[in-house]
Amino acid sequence: MKYLPKWLCLFLTMFVACSCRNVLDVRSQSPDDVASGDRDVRLVGSMVVPFGMFPIRVEAVGLVTGLRGTGSDPAPSAYRAALLDEMQTRRIPNPNAVLASRDTALVVIRGVLRPGIQKGDRFDLEVRIPERSETTSLRGGYLLESRLKEMALLDNQFHEGHLLALAEGPVMVDPSADGKHDRVLLGRGRVLGGGLAVKSRPLGLVLKPGQQNVRNSSRVANAVNRRFHTFLNGVKVGVAKAKTDEYIELRVHPKYKDNIDRYVHVVGAVALEESAPERKQRTERLKHQLLEPTLGANAALELEAIGTEGAETLLTALESADLEARFYAAEALAYIGRREAAKPLGEAARREPAFRVFALTALSAMDDFAAYEQLRELLDVPSAETRYGAFRALWAMNPEDALVLGERLGGQFSYHVLGTNGPPMIHVTRNRRPEIVLFGQHQRFLSPLTLNAGNRVMVTGCGPDEIAVSKYAVGEADQQRIVSTEVDEVIRAVVELGGTYPDVVQALQEAKAAGALPSRFEVDALPQAGRAYDRVADGRPDKRDTESGQRRPQNPVPEMFSVQGGHETSHTRDTGDGSEETASEDPTSAERPRPLGGFFARMMGRESGQGTARE
Incomplete structure (x- = not known):
């Protein structure tokens, strides 16, 4: 960004001030703050507003192949014209003949680039057939590489922006949908991790009107760089760079990538300039604010912004009898890099669902064996979302670690078999990346069973100890593998015979529904933000803040466990005995909503809402 016009800066300032006015303002407005004597210490947030904090939607018109007769020749339209142009650009011979095949389908692709996404990061895609398309199903299809851009349809023509990402991968369609009743669902799908960002999205800080000059731009950049730095090609560099008299580019620090x-x-809580006595006075004020229910979260953020000097004050709060003070202090210490944060964060993840999403993300940001050990222990607990949350945190900490490295099964999805000590569980995902995790080795199916793994692979029991995995395809010789009843062997056989990620998950879903899978089966058992907790002070519930005595964490929400594509995790949970419970969003509702399509309703995002913890 070489230049930001004055009118754009004014618009950004007004827009951000209206929609996220407290994003950078973390200072208390309490009477204690006025009397503290440190109000002359200006913070970065008093001079700037953030830039680039909103998602960008990218789109493309693409082609899905391998549909085995369920595709169609698209009618003349702006979509068809755009796809033909793309095919000609790629020098595909006879593009009209390709489109006329019943094994292909034109689809509209959509994805979202999150704030701060980096080049090489992956994200989920949604694909849909256009209205009035004659395509009957996208099941079994594969999305060919497409180029994602910002797009707008004007006067029946597409207008495109710059290339921002690429799209490609197998399309996952709800296997529970049938052609007679669920045609709409058969025309929709997801490509997990199918989007690949080709450009990083830098964050930025825009100086407010009246503050826009070279001196202030340099002051802000220097203040931020005194606190944060990273390495570029092995060279230590600051994260902030003053680009103009009104705009500062901000690199994402690795500890905060999620x-x-x-x-x-x-x-925003970094001080522009501060003497040693001012720092000491401000730290003392923040020490007291840490213990205040309404001020603790912001006080911890401000101490985190101070850095090493603020850590000593945060450490004293770990001994507090106040639950919130301990948690907020531990979370801030994790991002400063203090190993003392590991144990209280592990306890928070284990015992308090409202703090779990924050605690696991903070542990993943620590480069310390103490944090690794806490996450490793959480893999054995009974709670489904705690176990899987710990796994994802370990993967985010170091995807090359032997414990979570796993393998790329069939070149299609990540596959992990963990030697954990907790109850046997199988976890599959519907967002970020196709992934199957087996918590516990030697899990088995029960006979008799007959399962479908897609359109061409069938899994059948051959007695109490053997299972036949067979492939039947027109024009191909029949193939069969005889394996034991171990889930691991069956999954590998399905993939060996050409089964895809959706095929494997379909077989697992059918096995669970038929009672042939005794292990717990979970789809996106993710910790969630927004949960309430009971605040306890001196052994008694503290009802000063709400009538019920419940509060919600006030800290910023991490992205590690957010569901991409706009879907929320379901509030249907497996009770462990094969039945399901569905939590109503309104606790006073007399009618509890019914699960839609069981496990794959969760898989495809057909259930939404903010749910209870899957323990």
Whole structure:
């Protein structure tokens, strides 16, 4: 960004002030703050507003192949014209003949680039057939590489922006949908991790009107760089760079890659200039605010922005009898890099669902064996979302670690078999990346069973100890593999015979529904933000803040466990005995909503809402 016009800066300032006015303002407005004597210490957030904190939607018109007669020749339209142009650009011979095949289908692709996404990061895609398309199903299809851009349809023509990402991968369609009753669902699908960002999205800080000059731009950049730095090609560099007299570019610090909102808050809490006595006085004020229910979260963020000197004050709060003070202090210490944060964060993840999403993300940001050990222990607990949350946190900490490395099964999806000690569980995902995790080795199916793994692979029992995995395809010789009843062997056989990720998950879903899979089966058992907790002070519930005595964490929400594509995790949970419970969003509702399509309703996002913890 070489230049930002004055009118754009004014618009950004007004827009951000209206929609996220507290993003950078983490200072208390309490009477204690006025009397503290440190109000002359200006923070970065008093001079700037953040830039680039909103998602960008990217789109393309693409082609799905391998549909085995369920595709169609698209009618003349702007979509068809755009796809033909793309095919000609790629020098595909006879593009009209390709489109006329019943094994292909034109689809509309959509994805979202999150704030701070980096080049090489992956994200989920949604694909849909256009209205009035004659395509009957996308099941079994594969999305060919497409180029994702910002797009707008004007005067029946597409207008495109710059290339921002690429799209490609197998399309996952709800296997529970049938052609007679669920045609709409058969025309929709997801490509997990199918989007690949080709450009990084830098964050930025825009100086407010009246503050826009070279001196202030340099002051802000220097203040931020005193607190944060990273390495570029092995060279230590600051994260902030003053680009103009009104715009400062902000690199994402690696510790905050999964918590961009917190990063921006902490940057806003950095002092522009501060003497040693002023720092000491401000730290003393923040020490007292840590113990205040309404001020503790912001006080911890401000101490985190101070850095090493603020850590000593945060450490004293770990001994507090106040639950919130301990948690907020531990979370801030994790991002400062203090190993003392590991144990209280592990306890928070284990015992308090409202703090779990924040605690696991903070542990993943620590480069310390103490944090690794806490996450490793959480893999054995009974709670489904705690176990899987710990797994994802370990993967985010170091995807090359032997414990979570796993393998790329069939070149299609990540597959992990963990030697854990907790109850046997199988977890599959519907967002970020196709992934199957077996918590516990030697899990088995029960006979008799007959399962479908897609359109061409069938799994049948051959007695109490053997299972036949067979492939039947027109024009091909029949193939069969005889394996034991171990889930691991069956999954490998399905993939060996050409089964895809959706095929494997379909077989697991059918096995669970038929009672042939005794292990717990979970889809996206993710920790969630927004949960309430009971605040306890001196052994008694504290009802000063709400009538019920419940509160919600006030800290910024991390992105590590957010569901891409706009879907929320379901509030249907497996009770462990084969039945399901569905939590109503309104606790006073007399009618509890019915699960839609069981497990794959969760898989495809057909259930939504903010749910209870899957323990």
